[in-house]
Amino acid sequence: MARSFDDEELMAFADGAIEEPRFSDIAAAIEADPDLARRLELLAAGGEAARAVYGPLADRPVPDRLRRRVEATIAAAETVKVVPFRRLHSRPAWQPVTIAASVAVVLAAPAGYFFARTGEDFSIAAGEPLAPSLVAQLETVPSGAEAELGAATLQPIATFTDAAQNLCREFELDREVTTVAVACRSEDSWRVAIAIDAPPADDGYAPASSLAALDAFLDSIGAGPPMSPEEERRLLLSR
């Protein structure tokens, strides 16, 4: 009389999930018992059928749209993780600092070309009015969230006031490159205060170090600490 094995054990045998000496016991029993062999065959065949039906689905190419969105999400996660650290530890709020020479250089460089590459109908340059499409987003999208602008993704990073109590927003625009910018609202119009193209790091993410110039700039305009989400919502809506 052959020993009996339950379906779970036969299945584990079929899946190579049984170790010696049990493996040899089962193998010998199957050899000697056609019913057992038949049961094993069913268990194996059921698994193979599932693989045949669903396996090939992973061979299909991932749609560009999904891949791009996931890549943007990864880049955004990187930004969100870097910013609070930078804000909390590296820049003492309210402490006036002299403008570093490097910042003056950055300010003098037009940043419009960063945006011209996208082919989108918005340009941005320090000292210039902010494009209406960006204004609309900056007046509504909370920090930490993101908005799709054609092929680009806009991510407001933080909201704060400058020394003159103008409302300012730091934001990033992601496409092939990541551009970090600050725009401030005075009266009813938004102007770009600074725009920096963050060079990508080896892993494709903008490194926090590239934002050092931005920090120095923020100090120079007397930027306050980033607002709480509640405060931000109140100020963005009050207009």
Add this chain to the structure above:
Amino acid sequence: MTTAIGPLLIEALPRLRRYALSLSRVSDVADELVQGACERALASAALDDEMRFDAWMFRIVRNLWYDRLRRLRTRGEELDVTVRDDLVAVEGEAVPERRMLLRRAAEAIDRLPEEQREVLLLVCVEGLSYRDAAEMLDLPIGTVMSRLARARKRVAEDIGAETGKVL
């Protein structure tokens, strides 16, 4: 701090889509689940060291899917699955005899109770071990094994072991 899981997510996309598609059966919904799962994964504090990365991601996809089903149900709605995107590989099979066999297998899998179907997909299609699947589903390993054995036996009895072997 870098998001070390970024490259892992990109690499896992084809499998995450397959799994999401096997749950939702509709491409658009599957892609939303995958995108949502990537967002959750990136926002979460840390990778669960105890769990395989893919199993961890599958779990997030699965949670999102059941959340969605629940929301639809509360609103008294149902997902429109008149077009089954999860069977594109079956319908795309060039050899008519094989296509027919694949269809029968797909129908047999559809007839399984959901709890059996899902372990079948996780272990036999996604390649999780019994233990990985048990951890992912928060089930005892014995439960996973018995559901899986029942699912495999049922499908094979439904289509015939020979068909399963041919496939």
